[in-house]
Amino acid sequence: MNDFVRIVEVGPRDGLQNEKQLIATADKIELINRLSATGLRSIEATSFVSPKWVPQLADAADVFTGIQRRPGVSYPVLVPNEQGYERALAVGVEEVAVFTAASEQFNLKNTNAGIDESMRRFAPILTRAQADGIKVRGYVSTVLGCPYQGEVPVAEVVRVARQLHAMGCYEVSLGDTIGAGTPRKAAAMLRAVAAAVPMAALAVHFHDTYGQALANIASCLEEGVRVVDAAVAGTGGCPYARGASGNVASEDVVYMLHGMGMVTGVDLPALAATGRWLSERLGRDTGSKTGKALAAT
């Protein structure tokens, strides 16, 4: 089995969008430039959502045009709709990401649209992206539980993931938005999806709300997944459990992968230093235990 694992660094977008404190545009740019120097191949740079929804990311265009794009590194951005797609295209984005939930209730509350309606909204983005030569990543959220409806049937996760892939997403990231999953459930969900979408087109995305993220990633790696989303310094928090932990920390993921004999191309000390730098900007401890341990030794 291939032992290269691609980390999709989502800190600048998924991480920061859930941090209360506003971060200066220049700091976001510096964060992405620092991350680019660590050997990461994919760095989600920002989101072209309406500033009304996510004030933290209102400077999306300035961030994207401000960063130094490194050859061989992808800088996807989130786009919620065609207007977002157009704003992204205008500043030279080469990869976008669309998102929907596997939970109807979550999607309704989060985007004012049911899942099928979300898919209809994405369809023109995917058509245009193909014509424009833009890669599209798809996110499925709430794959292991929903803050509103509780259990989310695996069949729904499979249906949504299959549809995103069929519509043209080159990769579908399966997100445990509320961090409720545990290793066996995570592996079973991934197995079910991989029966409908090739494993090589799947990524996993865990939040560490209950401390389970790394264990879930390990069990999904044993199932064969080779793309893992993570956020440096474990930024993010959880809007559904205030005060709880955020995204799984990239440093801890990379430490584990290297210990498991896998290859990431990431310079772990440089990544950990970037996490500590970011934490200083945020005025708090790093959320990465590896980041803390490497600073202490």
Add this chain to the structure above:
Amino acid sequence: MNDFVRIVEVGPRDGLQNEKQLIATADKIELINRLSATGLRSIEATSFVSPKWVPQLADAADVFTGIQRRPGVSYPVLVPNEQGYERALAVGVEEVAVFTAASEQFNLKNTNAGIDESMRRFAPILTRAQADGIKVRGYVSTVLGCPYQGEVPVAEVVRVARQLHAMGCYEVSLGDTIGAGTPRKAAAMLRAVAAAVPMAALAVHFHDTYGQALANIASCLEEGVRVVDAAVAGTGGCPYARGASGNVASEDVVYMLHGMGMVTGVDLPALAATGRWLSERLGRDTGSKTGKALAAT
């Protein structure tokens, strides 16, 4: 495969002994009494080491005589030598624990004795314990790395574990003292030991220095281990990486086990409340992500 997992709660001993701040004897007693009410079956109460070495646990006898022992719950205590064993016996202890490292360097620095010398010191304790009807648990530390010698050969872990079991330890706990292990290495180490000591006589003991503990536990559970050491609120820190994380948090372990369909008999909300109570006494945030999430929802 049996789905009951026994948690050995080591917070009152392994956790507190590495906390800088002195805890009042009455608080230690209250901690153990609260833990006793959560459904835990094993609670390591204290250590009869010399107060010179571990001032935090100088009140071992007062703690042990102060707690309300609940029928069906074991309250092992650590004993470093025969004097410790005698002090423990004098206050009515029914289970003791002895410890050695799998790393010769670590054992020399930590106890001023090589591994074989440690074993010779334990021999009379095990002989007396058998005559006294006292159960003995054995700890092997540094099973996945040593702060002094680095790599620790798995063969050494196997040798030490086999010898402790052969000397009469009913259970041998395999400890990743510096938290350096990752899932595949942890599983391979456990598999090797389980070829020499029955799996039913083995426990795993992970520290969360690099955030790997829960992933390691999950992989060891899949190998068949059914006893897991953990400390409520993730107390402990790491004397070899100051500022780093401590023992794996019991709350996070129990959350995972229940999510994996395993049975612990532990009331998770009560355990999490105990962890938050302890954290208040220690004047800091709980080290349990599950503890935080349950408080927030």
